[in-house]
Amino acid sequence: MTDFEFPTSLEEACQSLSQSAGEARLIAGGVALMVLVRHQIFFPTRLISLKRIPGLDRIAFDEKEGLGIGALVTHAQVESSPIVRQHYPALAQCVHHVGNLRVRNMGTLVGDLCQADNHSDPAPLLGVLGAKVRARSLRGERLLSMAEFHVDIYETGVKEDEIVTEIVIPPSAPQARTAYLRFSGNSPVDWPILGVAGSLICEDGRCAEVKISVGSLAAVPMSFEAECEALKGKKITAAAIKKFARACTATMEPIPDARGSEWYKKQVAEVYIRRTLETLMK
Structure with missing residues (x-):
């Protein structure tokens, strides 16, 4: 039996959560939680809904x-x-x-x-x-x-x-370009084998700032600060993009699973990092 609580303020919700000694779980949309319940992986005894708290839907x-x-x-x-x-x-x-x-x-x-x-x-x-x-x-x-x-x-x-x-x-720089590309081997609605997010600021054809983050390959999204720093001040050419993508994947250790081996995921990552930068340059 699951007990539901519907606090009407953040203070009340925090109070309930604090007093639950780790037993209560929060629920907003409930999509992820219901998947766990349906597959009998998680059996919540106490749920605190955020639905009636004003301001959280803005x-x-x-x-x-x-x-x-x-x-x-x-x-x-x-x-x-x-x-x-x-x-x-x-x-x-x-x-x-x-x-x-x-x-x-x-x-x-x-x-x-x-x-x-x-x-x-x-x-x-x-x-x-x-x-x-x-x-x-x-x-x-x-x-x-x-x-x-x-x-x-x-x-x-x-x-x-x-x-x-x-x-x-935070506000984006006016000249910044941002993109997200993903690859899913089965269908467009399936979880991605990898997702690559990138942000680029160019000045006179040269990289002033670049950020790259790759998701789905490891436990947490991977960023490449050293590789991004090395690209700063350089002209963004096809050769520079290819070299950058290879440098990023050289340090990767993807988790092998049913979607692909470590080698396969590194190959896909190199292609998609390159495509992300090419997209940002358009």
């Missing part, structure tokens, strides 16, 4: 602070939001690849992130965009970077008594 943008996406905002709402499409078009395009239409209508972006499935489409892109996660508890509030948030498969840096209330994305 998408807001500020020129100085950037974009805020509340814990109750679904993938479909992110995808169709005029604000997101105008200021972060790559994010709107990325969430279109999450599951199918039913999943996007029910599941939330915050929930997708908190599930910490290493095949998440939005996770690598949010890292490239410099997103942070706002976590709230009775002890106060804090912001976690994506590097601090991602710990392992199905494990995050969020504490047991904390509620993720919002994803915060």
Whole structure:
């Protein structure tokens, strides 16, 4: 028997979560949770719903602070939001690849992130965009970077008594271009074998700043800071892109599984890192 609670404020929700001694679980869209329940992997005895807490369903943008996406905002709402499409078009395009239409209508972006499935489409892109996660508890509030948030498969840096209330994305530089490419071997709605997110700022044909993050290959999204730093100041040519992609994959250790061996995934990663940079240069 599962007990449901419907707090009407964040304070009340934090209080319930703190008093549950780790037994309670939070539910927003419930997509990931219901999959675990249906397959008899998880048997929750106490669920705290966020549905009646005002303000968690908002998408807001500020020129100085950037974009805020509340814990109750679904993938479909992110995808169709005029604000997101105008200021972060790559994010709107990325969430279109999450599951199918039913999943996007029910599941939330915050929930997708908190599930910490290493095949998440939005996770690598949010890292490239410099997103942070706002976590709230009775002890106060804090912001976690994506590097601090991602710990392992199905494990995050969020504490047991904390509620993720919002994803915060800083304003993008006017000249920055951002893209997300994915490869799925079975069908467009299947989990990706890999997803590559990239951001590029060019000045006079030379790289001023580049960020690359690859998801689905390891426990957490992989970034390539040293390789990106080495590309700065250089002219973006076909040869430079190819060299960069090879340098990134040289340090990879993908997890082999039914979708492919380590060797196969490294080959696909090299192709998609190259394609991502080529897309950013168009």
